[in-house]
Amino acid sequence: xDEKDRSILLLLEExxxxxxxxIALLVDLDEREVVERISAMEETGIIRNYTALIDWxxxxxxxxxxxxxxxxxxxxxxxxxxIAGRIARFRNVRSLRLVTGTYDLHLLVTGQSMHEIASFVxxxxxPMDGIRETATVIIMKSYKENGALFVERDEVERLPYSx
Amino acid sequence: xxxxxSSRARAIPPSGIRKFFDIAQDLEDVIxxxxxxxxxxxPWSICEPSxxxxxxxxxxxxxxxxxxxxxxxxxxxxxxxxxxxYDPHDEVIITTGVSxxxxxxxxxxxxxxxxxxxxxxxxxxxxxCVTLAGGTPVPVPCTAADGYKVTPDLLLERITPxxxxxxxxxxxxxxxxxxxxxxxxxxxxxxxxxxxLLISDEVxxxxxxxxxxxxxxxxxxxxxxxxxxxxxxxxxxxxGWRIGYFCAPCGITAAALKIHQYVMLCAPVMGQVAxxxxxxxxREDKKAxxxxxxxxxxxxxxxxxxxxxxxxxxxxxxxxxxxTEGTGLSDSEFxxxxxxxxxxxxxxxxxxxxxxxxxxxxxxxxSREDLMEALRRMETFMATLS
Numbered sequence: 001x002d003e004k005d006r007s008i009l010l011l012l013e014e015x016x017x018x019x020x021x022x023i024a025l026l027v028d029l030d031e032r033e034v035v036e037r038i039s040a041m042e043e044t045g046i047i048r049n050y051t052a053l054i055d056w057x058x059x060x061x062x063x064x065x066x067x068x069x070x071x072x073x074x075x076x077x078x079x080x081x082x083i084a085g086r087i088a089r090f091r092n093v094r095s096l097r098l099v100t101g102t103y104d105l106h107l108l109v110t111g112q113s114m115h116e117i118a119s120f121v122x123x124x125x126x127p128m129d130g131i132r133e134t135a136t137v138i139i140m141k142s143y144k145e146n147g148a149l150f151v152e153r154d155e156v157e158r159l160p161y162s163x
Numbered sequence: 164x165x166x167x168x169s170s171r172a173r174a175i176p177p178s179g180i181r182k183f184f185d186i187a188q189d190l191e192d193v194i195x196x197x198x199x200x201x202x203x204x205x206p207w208s209i210c211e212p213s214x215x216x217x218x219x220x221x222x223x224x225x226x227x228x229x230x231x232x233x234x235x236x237x238x239x240x241x242x243x244x245x246x247x248x249y250d251p252h253d254e255v256i257i258t259t260g261v262s263x264x265x266x267x268x269x270x271x272x273x274x275x276x277x278x279x280x281x282x283x284x285x286x287x288x289x290x291x292c293v294t295l296a297g298g299t300p301v302p303v304p305c306t307a308a309d310g311y312k313v314t315p316d317l318l319l320e321r322i323t324p325x326x327x328x329x330x331x332x333x334x335x336x337x338x339x340x341x342x343x344x345x346x347x348x349x350x351x352x353x354x355x356x357x358x359x360l361l362i363s364d365e366v367x368x369x370x371x372x373x374x375x376x377x378x379x380x381x382x383x384x385x386x387x388x389x390x391x392x393x394x395x396x397x398x399x400x401x402x403g404w405r406i407g408y409f410c411a412p413c414g415i416t417a418a419a420l421k422i423h424q425y426v427m428l429c430a431p432v433m434g435q436v437a438x439x440x441x442x443x444x445x446r447e448d449k450k451a452x453x454x455x456x457x458x459x460x461x462x463x464x465x466x467x468x469x470x471x472x473x474x475x476x477x478x479x480x481x482x483x484x485x486x487t488e489g490t491g492l493s494d495s496e497f498x499x500x501x502x503x504x505x506x507x508x509x510x511x512x513x514x515x516x517x518x519x520x521x522x523x524x525x526x527x528x529x530s531r532e533d534l535m536e537a538l539r540r541m542e543t544f545m546a547t548l549s
Contacts, residue, residue: 161508162198
C-alpha cells in the first residue's frame with residue numbers, strides 16, 4: 001500500500017462507479033496500472049464489494065432498520081467468531097460488528113415492518129446458544145450514511161474572482 | 164473643492180480583475196477557476212467548537228498579540244513542521260490574515276526611498292504595500308525556464324545601495340512554484356552579503372506535492388533577518404476567518420506590534436478560537452483536502468497540456484499557470500474571450516506582474532466535475548482559435 005493505492009481506495013469509496021481512466025488522471029498513473037492495482041486489492045480482500053448507497057426512506061417502501069445489540073458468552077477456542085458467523089448468515093443482518101462496551105455484538109438489521117424485526121430478534125437471535133441479552137433500537141431517520149449526508153444543504157455562493 | 168485623494172492612494176493601480184468581475188456577473192453558469200481560495204467550507208471540526216465559543220460569549224478583544232494559547236500552539240506547530248524556533252511570547256503576532264501581516268511587516272521596516280525587491284509573478288498586494296509605505300517596489304521577474312524560482316543572479320542584477328528588503332512567496336501564487344532548501348541557500352548568501360531583510364509569505368506552505376516545504380528562516384543565518392508570514396486560510400479552508408501570523412526576531416516583532424496595535428488592535432477572536440481548533444483537531448481534514456488538491460492538480464494539468472495549453476507541473480499551492488503564447492491572443496484577450504464565449508473564468512497572468520504575461524492562472528480549487536467541464540469548454544475554445 002502506498003499513497004496512490006490509498007487515493008484509489010478513497011476515490012472508489014466515494015464513488016465506486018468512477019472509471020479507471022478517471023482514476024488514472026487523478027492519481028497520475030497509466031490506466032493499465034490502475035486496473036492492476038485495483039485487481040490486486042480485490043484479490044487480497046482490501047476491496048470487498050462495489051455498491052450503491054440508497055436512501056430507502058425516500059422510496060416509500062416502508063423498510064425499517066434497527067440496531068440490535070447482543071451480550072454474548074464467548075466460546076472456548078472460538079471466542080465470538082463462531083456465533084458471529086452464524087448471525088452474519090441471516091440475509092437481513094446488514095452489518096455485524098464486535099464492539100467494546102456493555103454489549104459485545106452490534107447488528108444492523110433491516111425488515112419490512114416492526115413486527116418482522118421484532119420476531120426476527122425474539123425468535124431467531126435471542127434463543128441462540130450463548131446469547132445472554134438483547135437490546136433493539138429502531139432507526140427513526142438517517143442523517144448520514146457511509147460518509148454521505150442524507151439531508152440537503154444550500155450551496156454557498158463564492159466570488160467568481162479573487163487574487 | 165480640492166482633490167482629497169492622497170498621492171499615495173493615487174499611486175497604486177486599481178485591481179486588474181475588476182473588468183472580468185463585471186463581465187462574469189452578467190453570465191450564467193460560469194465555471195470559475197479565478198478564485199484564490201479553497202472551494203471547501205471550513206471543516207466542521209473547526210466550525211462547531213467556534214460556534215460554541217460564540218454562544219459562550221467569547222466575542223471580546225484579545226491580547227494585541229493574539230491569544231496566548233494560540234501563539235503557543237503555533238510555535239509548537241512551526242517547530243514540528245518546519246524546524247522554526249519562535250518564542251510565542253515576543254516573536255509571534257496573530258494578524259488579520261496574511262494581508263495584515265504583510266502590511267505591518269512592510270511598514271515596520273520600509274522607509275521612504277527604500278527599494279524592496281518583489282519576486283514576480285506575484286500575488287498582487289506586495290508592490291502596493293511597499294508603495295503605501297513610501298518605498299519603491301522593484302520587480303524581480305522569474306521565468307518559466309527557471310521553474311519560476313528566484314535565483315541569486317536575478318537578485319544581484321537588481322540590488323542597489325537603496326535595496327532594503329526582499330519579498331518572496333513560495334509555494335507561489337500564481338505559478339505554483341516551490342523552493343527547496345538548496346534553492347534558498349543561494350538566496351541566503353545574497354541576502355546576508357547585502358544586509359537585506361527577507362519577508363517570506365508562506366501561506367501555501369502546507370500545499371506542497373513533491374517535497375516538504377522549506378521555510379527560509381530555518382536556514383543558518385537567515386532567521387535573524389527574516390519575517391515569516393503565514394496563515395490558516397489555504398491549508399484549512401479558512402479564508403473568511405481572516406487569521407494569519409507574523410513571526411520574526413523580537414526587535415522587529417516589537418516594531419510591527421506597535422503598528423498592529425494602532426491599526427488593528429487584535430485579530431478577530433472568533434477566528435483565533437477557530438485557528439486554535441484547527442491546530443488541535445483538524446489534521447485529518449487538512450490531509451483530506453490536500454489529497455483532493457493533489458488529485459485535481461494531476462488531472463487538470465495533464466488536461467491543459469493535452470488541449471494545447473503548455474503547463475509545467477506546479478509543485479505547490481492550487482494554481483496551474485499555463486502558457487497562452489501559442490494561441491495568438493494576449494493573456495487578457497484570452498481570459499476575456501474564454502469568459503465571454505465559454506463562461507470559464509481564469510485570471511490573466513499579467514495581473515501578477517509583467518513577467519506573468521502570456522500565461523493565465525487557473526485555480527484548481529473547484530470540484531473535479533467543474534474542472535473536467537472547464538477543460539472541455541477550454542478545448543472547444545482552443546478549437547475556435549486554430
